[in-house]
Amino acid sequence: MDQVDEIKQKLDIIQVVGEYVQLKKAGVNWKGRCPFHNEKTPSFMVNPDKGIYHCFGCNEGGDIYSFVQKIEGIDFPEALRLLAGKAGVQLEQYDPRISSQKNRLLDICSAATNHWHEILYLAQGKKALEYLQKRGLSELTIKSFKFGYALESWDDLLKYLKSKDFTEAEIFLAGLTVEKSGGRGYYDRFRDRVTFPVFDIHSNVIGFSARTLNKDEAAKYINSPENPIYHKGRTLYGLDKAKQAIRDNGYAIIVEGNMDVVACHQAGFKNVIACSGTALTVEQIKILKRYTENIALCFDQDEAGQRAAQRSVDLLWDAEMNIKIVQLAYGKDPDECIKHDIKLWEQSLRSAKLVMQFYIDKYLTEEALSNINTKKPATKIVLQELAKIKNKIEQAHWLKELANKLDLSEAILRESIPNPSMTSLNPQKTFVVEPKVEKTQDMKYLEKVFTILINHPQLISYAEEFLPIDYIQSTEMATFYKNLLIHYNEASCELTRKQLVEWLANNHDLPTSYLDSLIIYIDEVYEGFRIDDINNELIGLIKTLTKHHLEATIKMLTKELEAAEKRNDKEQIQMLMREMQTKSEELSKLK
Ligand SMILES: [Zn+2]
Structure with missing residues (x-):
């Protein structure tokens, strides 16, 4: 076992986190007040079985390593050393191991880059080269960004790297292979894909983004997972x-x-x-x-x-x-x-416009300023942005501009500037906090559906039958759901929760913390539920979502009908009436 995992197994996440946060047991989870954002009521949850924590207030989440990194403001190697000490694990060769391991991983990524880049110019890579050329990329660009092609093979890269004396464990850690289920070895992560290396600031390759050339492949792009050398949130491409x-x-x-x-x-x-x-x-x-x-x-x-x-x-x-x-x-x-x-x-x-000018032009249009009912909210939005400016001189400058534009005194406007702490999305700015998007009731229901499906993949087929994708309004959630269905259907055997979660972690665009929150959410809302109860819950949720979808559709049809009546468009009126009839019948069946 890798030492990173060994340490993780030896340490109790409740104890590690407990040194910084007062935790109280709440069912299978432990709860406390989040150390990463200000809150009065605890929404920070730690799950000892899964070894993860998640804050439902600010979306911070992860394992013991990410927790220690965040709270101590240190990097992974330092967190590893710190936790190794707590676990009583002697790191092999102590600290140098980390840096030499990092170097090994960089060497692996570099070797893979060159291997794939060479293939691009072989007969087997022709279609990939043609793809890049069709995108208008020049020879020079392809060479300087070191694009390449990963063959449609389960082990081409693995074999190549092993021939260069890298171990399977190292190659896996570099994110280039995926573990076979049951721990029976590894296979290439990137297959039949154009490869785009991601470089760090010193031009070392640290990861890859790869685009499929197969039209039927659902995941157009896949990326290297986070690993000791690749941290997405710290990488700026180019x-x-x-x-x-x-x-x-x-x-x-x-x-x-x-x-x-x-x-x-x-x-x-x-x-x-x-x-x-x-x-x-x-x-x-x-x-x-x-x-x-x-x-x-x-x-x-x-x-x-x-x-x-x-x-x-x-x-x-x-x-x-x-x-x-x-x-x-x-x-x-x-x-x-x-x-x-x-x-x-x-x-x-x-x-290009200075951002405040951009907001002023965007919101304070002539039309918005023409009457007080639209002027008030538009001004409020711009003032909220103004409140975020830390530099007082700059703020004063824009206040003056705004006063001119609105024909109001600066004093009045100054009084109307909201308290920045009320508008700040990021109370403790050392940490990245996803801003809270106001969730609609339906989004909350959907999250319950998702947490059920992720934790009980056998229920996905029911959802697929009764909850069509177009019932979901949020595009992000619809995409997530679509991917879930695609993967479920593509899986050759019965999917386990673990397999599903691993796949999702690599193939969806939502933040990892969001996925974590969906995994853990089931314990928050359905603690102590038996599988039958969960089943009924899912049926109920889907029924509610269907009802809301039908109601919204009927509302929309009513509006269209009114418009058609105004135009006296008889054909359209008839069609809309028929459609409303069907939808109403469907709705009444649900009630
Ligand atoms: Zn929080």
């Missing part, structure tokens, strides 16, 4: 190639996707990096601050992208960075914009 240009230009452009970075660099915009899919983290901002304080955010133009941008702005304010927002003149992301017309990309950059 920074190794961008750092000089960031210093030279005096600012960094942050985009969402890795491929946006590649497109920008190829087009000569080298000061571009990606936060890789989600909002920026505090760790990433700390690293970035070594190079510049000036940030231009260019997130995807869809709703998810704009939300991620908003979250990033909040953290950047906290770090007192200067922020501009880039709105694309064309397309949904920089890659698309550049491919369409590089002039439009240049134009988008030139017309």
Whole structure:
């Protein structure tokens, strides 16, 4: 057994956490007040069987290692050493083991990168090379970013790396293989995929993102799991190639996707990096601050992208960075914009707005200001943003701008600035906290459904039959559910909870802490339930969700009907009436 696991097994998470947090037993879990955010009523749960903790208030979660890292503000090797001491485990060769192990993992990733890159230029890699060329990537780009192709094979990489004297355990730890069930060895994680290495700031490869070339494959991209060298939240894609240009230009452009970075660099915009899919983290901002304080955010133009941008702005304010927002003149992301017309990309950059100006223009439109009912809420939103500015001079500047725009006195506006602690999403800013999205009642029901399905995969087939994906309004939750169904159906044998959780951990876009919370949530809400009770609970939840879906549909149809009646569109009226009839019948059957 690996020492990391050995230490984990020897230590009781209740004792480890208990040194920092007062815990009380509550059923199978232990509860306490969260050390990572301010709260009066405990929502911090620790589960000794699973060895994990999770806060339902701020979404922090993980195992003993992540807990100690977070609370002590230390890195993994230091946390390992600290916990090894508590467990009475002598680390092999003590501290150097960690750094030499890290070096081994870096060597493995580098060897894999070169192996896959070579295959790209062999006959077997032709389709991958063609794929990259079709995406408009030049020879130079492909070489400098070291893209590659992983063969459609279960052990090509494993064999290659073993021939280079790496052990199976090391290769697994580097995230390149997956453990066979029952511990009967390993197989290649990346198969029939174009590989995109992720580099650290020193241009060492630390992980991979890989895109399938198989149309029927559900997971378009899969990524290396977190491991001793790869920490997603601390990695900024492209920074190794961008750092000089960031210093030279005096600012960094942050985009969402890795491929946006590649497109920008190829087009000569080298000061571009990606936060890789989600909002920026505090760790990433700390690293970035070594190079510049000036940030231009260019997130995807869809709703998810704009939300991620908003979250990033909040953290950047906290770090007192200067922020501009880039709105694309064309397309949904920089890659698309550049491919369409590089002039439009240049134009988008030139017309980037300071973030407060962006908010003022976005919310305080002429229309919004034309009457008091829309003016009030719009002003409130902008003032909330203003309240987040830490620098008093900067805040005063924008207050003045705002006063001019609204034709109000600065004094009145100043009084209306909300208390920053009320608006701050991030009370203890050393830690990354997912902002609380107001959950609707249905979202809460869905989370109950999810926690049941994850913990009892045998119930998934029931859900699949009675809860269609289009009943789910939140796109993120719908995607999660869809993936769950796809994986369930693809599994060759009966899925265990463990297998399902492992798969989800590697294949969904929600934060890991969210998955943890779904796993543990079942004990919070259904403690002591027998499987029959859980079964009934699931049936009830799905019934409620169906009812709500039908009610919403009927409401929508009613509106459409009114509109059709106004237009006197007879055909449409008839059709809508029929549809309403069916939906109402379905609904009455449920009641
Ligand atoms: Zn918390």
